[in-house]
Amino acid sequence: MSALLFYVFGALAVGGALGMVLNVRNTVAGAMSLVLAMVSLGGVYVLLDAYLIGVLQILVYAGAIVVLFLFVVMLLNLRGEQFGPERLAVGKVLGVAVAVLLLLQLLWLIPTFAPPAELRPGFGGYRDVGMALFTDWVLAFESTSLLLLAAMIGAVVLAKRKVD
Amino acid sequence: MVPISHAIALSALLFCIGAAGALARRNLIVILMSIELMLNAVNLALVAFSRQWGDIAGHVFVLMVIVVAAAEVTVGLGIVISLFRNRESVNVEDASLLRW
Numbered sequence: 001m002s003a004l005l006f007y008v009f010g011a012l013a014v015g016g017a018l019g020m021v022l023n024v025r026n027t028v029a030g031a032m033s034l035v036l037a038m039v040s041l042g043g044v045y046v047l048l049d050a051y052l053i054g055v056l057q058i059l060v061y062a063g064a065i066v067v068l069f070l071f072v073v074m075l076l077n078l079r080g081e082q083f084g085p086e087r088l089a090v091g092k093v094l095g096v097a098v099a100v101l102l103l104l105q106l107l108w109l110i111p112t113f114a115p116p117a118e119l120r121p122g123f124g125g126y127r128d129v130g131m132a133l134f135t136d137w138v139l140a141f142e143s144t145s146l147l148l149l150a151a152m153i154g155a156v157v158l159a160k161r162k163v164d
Numbered sequence: 165m166v167p168i169s170h171a172i173a174l175s176a177l178l179f180c181i182g183a184a185g186a187l188a189r190r191n192l193i194v195i196l197m198s199i200e201l202m203l204n205a206v207n208l209a210l211v212a213f214s215r216q217w218g219d220i221a222g223h224v225f226v227l228m229v230i231v232v233a234a235a236e237v238t239v240g241l242g243i244v245i246s247l248f249r250n251r252e253s254v255n256v257e258d259a260s261l262l263r264w
Contacts, residue, residue: 006166010174017178017201020194021185027193034197037178041204048171050211053226057207060230065200065237072241073193076248095187103180110176113168117218124214124223132220133227140224144231151235158242161249 006047012040027073031066038062049124171212179205192247192254196240203233 016037023030038061045054122128133141178201185198207226214222244254251258 003166006170010170013174014177014181017181020197020201021181021189024189027191030194031197034201037201038204041178041208044171044174044208045211047166048211048215050214050223050226053207053211053223056227056230057204060234061200061204065234068237068241069193069197072244075245076254078193078254092188096184098187099180099184102183103176106176106180107173110169110172113216116165116168116216119215119218123218123220128220129223129227132224136221137224140228144228147231147235151238155238155242158239159245 002047006044009040009043009047013037013044016040027078028070031069031073034069035062035066038066049119051124052126052129053124168212168216171215172209175205175208175212177205178202178208190255190257192244192256192259193241195256196237196244199240200233200237203229 013036016033016035019033020030020037023033039058042054042057042062045051045057182198182201182205185201186195189195189198207229210222210226210229214220214226247259248254253259
């Protein structure tokens with residue numbers, strides 16, 4: 001059952017990702033495809049016993065980041081592709097070729113794994129992740145707060161209208 | 165329980181879709197979304213390895229990656245807005261001043 005769900009969520013994630021990349025008409029529809037991919041990935045995380053990460057994935061990506069994308073798309077009022085005919089069709093073909101090559105290489109590199117380790121009870125829950133985060137990785141946790149502050153100031157400075 | 169290698173293969177597939185989008189598309193917003201997709205593929209690999217070895221450290225890494233992705237998208241979209249104000253366009257072809 002959980003194996004079947006994994007493949008269903010995986011197919012939905014790949015479908016959403018392809019829908020986002022291949023959609024040249026409508027950026028809003030592309031962002032909605034990205035939501036589908038993100039939510040399906042949240043399901044995959046839960047199936048891999050990463051419960052907290054699964055919830056955060058849906059909260060942060062589907063709930064905040066994609067909403068930010070949609071907000072900007074609608075703010076800029078982009079319609080269709082006002083880009084005109086593609087000037088660099090060679091670059092497009094080359095990009096896809098590089099990506100396919102990379103995929104073949106990565107798939108070739110995947111080893112056969114031993115059966116997964118036995119998990120301790122509560123693995124991947126908020127308590128487990130929180131204990132690791134606030135003991136072993138507390139410095140990294142604190143520095144993310146600095147990073148978020150810097151990003152916030154940077155976004156305000158970049159996007160504000162010049163008043164002079 | 166699916167084999168971990170299938171999760172890694174899914175991660176590789178998503179990463180390459182994102183890479184293709186970032187390399188082939190000309191819309192700056194779509195390029196940013198493709199980069200988000202690539203970061204998510206890496207997160208999936210980290211979660212899968214974490215499940216494989218029963219080590220919680222991978223989950224902490226994923227949290228850090230999510231924070232960095234959020235910061236990156238905030239600044240990136242700020243740049244997109246400021247570029248649109250100057251150029252009336254989000255096509256990367258119109259922002260190639262630094263390219264020969």
